[in-house]
Amino acid sequence: MTVTEFERLIDLHGLDFAVWPTTLAEDALDLMLTSEAAQDLYADRCGREEGAADPVANAALAERIEKSLREP
Amino acid sequence: MVSVLQSFDLAEEYSECPDARLYELFRAGDAAALRILLDRHAGMLRRMARNIVGDEHEAEDVVQEVFLTLWNRQDAWSPGEAKFSTWIYRVGVNKAIDHRRRLRARPESPEVLTRTLDAGQDDHGDGEQQARLEDDQLSARLRASVAALPDNQKRALQLFYFEDQTVEQICFIMDATEQSVRAFLKRGRQALREQLRKGKKISPDDRHGVRAPH
Numbered sequence: 001m002t003v004t005e006f007e008r009l010i011d012l013h014g015l016d017f018a019v020w021p022t023t024l025a026e027d028a029l030d031l032m033l034t035s036e037a038a039q040d041l042y043a044d045r046c047g048r049e050e051g052a053a054d055p056v057a058n059a060a061l062a063e064r065i066e067k068s069l070r071e072p
Numbered sequence: 073m074v075s076v077l078q079s080f081d082l083a084e085e086y087s088e089c090p091d092a093r094l095y096e097l098f099r100a101g102d103a104a105a106l107r108i109l110l111d112r113h114a115g116m117l118r119r120m121a122r123n124i125v126g127d128e129h130e131a132e133d134v135v136q137e138v139f140l141t142l143w144n145r146q147d148a149w150s151p152g153e154a155k156f157s158t159w160i161y162r163v164g165v166n167k168a169i170d171h172r173r174r175l176r177a178r179p180e181s182p183e184v185l186t187r188t189l190d191a192g193q194d195d196h197g198d199g200e201q202q203a204r205l206e207d208d209q210l211s212a213r214l215r216a217s218v219a220a221l222p223d224n225q226k227r228a229l230q231l232f233y234f235e236d237q238t239v240e241q242i243c244f245i246m247d248a249t250e251q252s253v254r255a256f257l258k259r260g261r262q263a264l265r266e267q268l269r270k271g272k273k274i275s276p277d278d279r280h281g282v283r284a285p286h
Contacts, residue, residue, distance in 0.1 A: 017172075018126045029124070029169045036162060043161035046120045057118070058110045061132065065139050066103055 001027045003037045010045055091156035095149065098142065106139065113157065117164040124168035130175065134168045141167070217264055225260030228253055 001009075006028055009020070017025040032038045086094060086108045097105035114135055121131035141163060142148055149159045218229045227246060231237040237245065242253045 015123045016126075017124055029172070032165055033169055039162045039165045040158060042165060043116070043120060043158070046123065046161075047116055049119055051115050051119050053111070053115055054118070055111070057132070058107070058114050061114060061136060061139075062103070062107050062110050064136055065106065065143075068136070068140060069143060 001031045003031070003035060003041060006031055006038050007041055010042070015042070015045055015049065092151050095142070095156060109142075110139070113160055116161065120161065120164050121168040121171075124165070125172045125175065130171060131168070134164065134171050137167050137171070138164050217267060218260070220267065221260055221263055224248075224252075224256045225263060228256035229260045229264075232257060 001024075009024060009028060013020045013024075017029070020028070028038075032042060086097070086104055089097075089105075089108070091109065091112070094105040094109050098109060117135045117138055118131050121134035122128055125131055125134060138160065142160070149156060153159060154162075215234065218226055218233070220226075221229065224246070228242055231242045231245060232239075239250060239253050239257075242248075243250050246253065246256075248256075
């Protein structure tokens with residue numbers, strides 16, 4: 001799969017790999033593991049999705065991380 | 073290198089700091105810098121991870137792994153490379169894919185079970201459906217999940233997957249039309265995927281389409 005094909009598939013199926021045909025999803029994930037261009041494309045598309053900030057989730061996550069880093 | 077995070081009373085000044093500076097402060101042990109970085113980037117990482125691993129809770133684990141990587145790796149990022157945001161999202165993508173594949177490799181994982189369902193979803197029972205449940209653990213797990221479904225969906229899936237019946241045979245056994253049986257199988261698989269993925273209760277009994285007793 002090329003990055004161009006990957007982009008076309010994102011346009012076709014969206015960003016959620018749960019709804020992609022399984023084989024194509026795995027091919028796309030393999031591409032992203034080896035291609036920074038594919039990673040950046042995917043991140044860029046995810047960034048265009050609307051997403052409200054979640055301060056509660058972020059605070060909880062910060063506490064878990066801080067706790068992990070305090071543990072011996 | 074500082075080995076623990078500490079809280080400094082400088083959070084108000086950090087909101088204007090560039091990511092590079094916050095990263096240095098975080099690596100130096102500043103908890104406030106971590107929180108600002110999370111506010112800026114965790115949402116995006118969460119969305120990406122959720123799209124890749126397919127589960128909100130697993131996505132949170134991925135985001136946590138990303139920030140622990142920021143902390144633990146000495147050579148994680150330097151200002152001369154890509155932008156910090158570009159770099160952290162690349163790490164997020166890689167972590168999410170690894171996480172997804174680890175989850176799928178577990179024999180008891182919902183993904184393995186739904187793949188088993190998908191393998192039979194064309195309803196072309198050839199008498200080998202049971203054989204495709206490759207190991208006892210997988211079969212037991214699927215049986216337990218099917219048992220929780222509404223009666224008609226449960227019966228249709230049990231006959232198809234565990235008794236190797238064809239659709240035509242199931243129609244005869246359940247005294248139902250072919251259209252109904254196919255609908256029971258389809259809805260049952262959908263309900264199982266949803267159940268396995270999100271752990272939700274199944275909707276009320278599906279009684280549509282069964283022929284009236286005569």
